[in-house]
Amino acid sequence: MKKYNDTTYAILGILTTDCRSGYEIKQFIDNSLNHFWKISYGQIYPTLKRLEEEGLATIQATSQEGKPDRKEYFLTAKGKEILKDWLEKPLKQLPVERNEVLLKLFFGNHQTEEQTIRLLEDYKQKLEKIYQTYEGIEAGIASHNNNQSDAKYWLFTLDYGKRTTAAAMEWCDTTLKEI
Amino acid sequence: MKKYNDTTYAILGILTTDCRSGYEIKQFIDNSLNHFWKISYGQIYPTLKRLEEEGLATIQATSQEGKPDRKEYFLTAKGKEILKDWLEKPLKQLPVERNEVLLKLFFGNHQTEEQTIRLLEDYKQKLEKIYQTYEGIEAGIASHNNNQSDAKYWLFTLDYGKRTTAAAMEWCDTTLKEI
DNA sequence: ACGGTCATGTAACTCGTTACATGATTTC
DNA sequence: GAAATCATGTAACGAGTTACATGACCGT
Numbered sequence: 001m002k003k004y005n006d007t008t009y010a011i012l013g014i015l016t017t018d019c020r021s022g023y024e025i026k027q028f029i030d031n032s033l034n035h036f037w038k039i040s041y042g043q044i045y046p047t048l049k050r051l052e053e054e055g056l057a058t059i060q061a062t063s064q065e066g067k068p069d070r071k072e073y074f075l076t077a078k079g080k081e082i083l084k085d086w087l088e089k090p091l092k093q094l095p096v097e098r099n100e101v102l103l104k105l106f107f108g109n110h111q112t113e114e115q116t117i118r119l120l121e122d123y124k125q126k127l128e129k130i131y132q133t134y135e136g137i138e139a140g141i142a143s144h145n146n147n148q149s150d151a152k153y154w155l156f157t158l159d160y161g162k163r164t165t166a167a168a169m170e171w172c173d174t175t176l177k178e179i
Numbered sequence: 180m181k182k183y184n185d186t187t188y189a190i191l192g193i194l195t196t197d198c199r200s201g202y203e204i205k206q207f208i209d210n211s212l213n214h215f216w217k218i219s220y221g222q223i224y225p226t227l228k229r230l231e232e233e234g235l236a237t238i239q240a241t242s243q244e245g246k247p248d249r250k251e252y253f254l255t256a257k258g259k260e261i262l263k264d265w266l267e268k269p270l271k272q273l274p275v276e277r278n279e280v281l282l283k284l285f286f287g288n289h290q291t292e293e294q295t296i297r298l299l300e301d302y303k304q305k306l307e308k309i310y311q312t313y314e315g316i317e318a319g320i321a322s323h324n325n326n327q328s329d330a331k332y333w334l335f336t337l338d339y340g341k342r343t344t345a346a347a348m349e350w351c352d353t354t355l356k357e358i
Numbered sequence: 359a360c361g362g363t364c365a366t367g368t369a370a371c372t373c374g375t376t377a378c379a380t381g382a383t384t385t386c
Numbered sequence: 387g388a389a390a391t392c393a394t395g396t397a398a399c400g401a402g403t404t405a406c407a408t409g410a411c412c413g414t
Contacts, residue, residue, distance in 0.1 A: 166346065
């Protein structure tokens with residue numbers, strides 16, 4: 001069994017929706033899972049190519065009126081099987097999430113208090129913006145009546161983002177008081 | 180001005196403490212900042228080499244009784260300056276933290292409910308273990324009377340970990356009820 | 359003629375992990 | 387003499403971003 005990375009599985013999963021071309025996949029990611037899984041064109045196109053080479057997807061070139069040609073990808077039975085296997089597999093060990101703020105704060109003793117305060121306030125502002133982004137995507141999913149059963153799970157992922165971001169903002173407040 | 184990555188700054192920062200050799204730096208990381216910044220030997224040694232080459236640190240070989248020789252690194256004025264500059268620099272854009280759980284949950288519609296429940300319970304268990312690790316490190320710092328003023332900032336970083344992890348655990352509970 | 363969007367793709371580069379190689383010394 | 391710890395290092399590999407190249411079509 002060949003090994004694939006999670007980004008490949010993400011693309012495999014997206015191909016089960018109505019996204020069929022590299023360009024569409026990129027758009028879908030930017031609108032829906034950008035908050036926990038970014039993928040660039042530099043990864044998408046080579047990955048799609050590999051999916052076809054290894055029999056997980058078939059290509060169908062389509063010409064459109066008024067737009068350039070596209071390559072549409074369709075999952076094969078093997079492709080679906082491999083996606084299903086991944087979904088069933090238990091989670092890997094949780095990765096360490098690197099955090100520039102914590103790294104700088106860790107050396108707070110070598111800084112002035114003003115610097116540390118600025119650092120935390122800067123961070124809090126950035127968190128607030130992210131929180132608003134989450135709310136925006138959430139509203140988009142709720143109104144834009146996509147497939148209702150898909151939407152349920154998408155909203156779960158946004159709730160996760162909102163909750164952990166809110167916790168981080170509260171931490172900023174508490175820490176600012178305790179410096 | 181040459182550019183350095185955050186891992187290099189982390190090592191620069193650690194060299195301001197009493198850690199002087201690659202081996203000691205690795206131990207320090209594993210005990211203190213492993214929860215938000217992991218670094219392997221494969222990065223430490225080449226980075227230290229580069230620090231010396233570019234005049235940010237000096238090397239001093241020392242022989243110890245009963246132990247192999249070590250190379251001790253000391254920050255130069257230039258090294259300290261570059262660390263200070265980084266500490267003052269505003270934060271970069273917050274990176275997207277990839278999350279395998281959210282990625283799988285996102286495709287929850289293609290899974291059975293039992294599978295999704297298992298996924299979330301598995302995640303919650305892993306979060307609990309991490310939370311306990313944080314508490315362990317915290318207790319270690321509190322008791323082990325290191326430099327008290329350093330400890331303050333170290334505890335802040337642990338508080339961050341505990342709060343965001345707690346929020347994630349609560350999310351698991353809520354989501355499990357709403358599936 | 360220009361900018362925007364649609365569309366596909368690659369090459370160079372950075373970052374990081376893993377596995378390996380080496381070897382001293384200490385303890386059981 | 388074997389295992390554990392101390393100590394330094396490199397080579398191969400994988401993952402991912404960025405910048406670039408190319409080109410069609412649309413509206414103004």
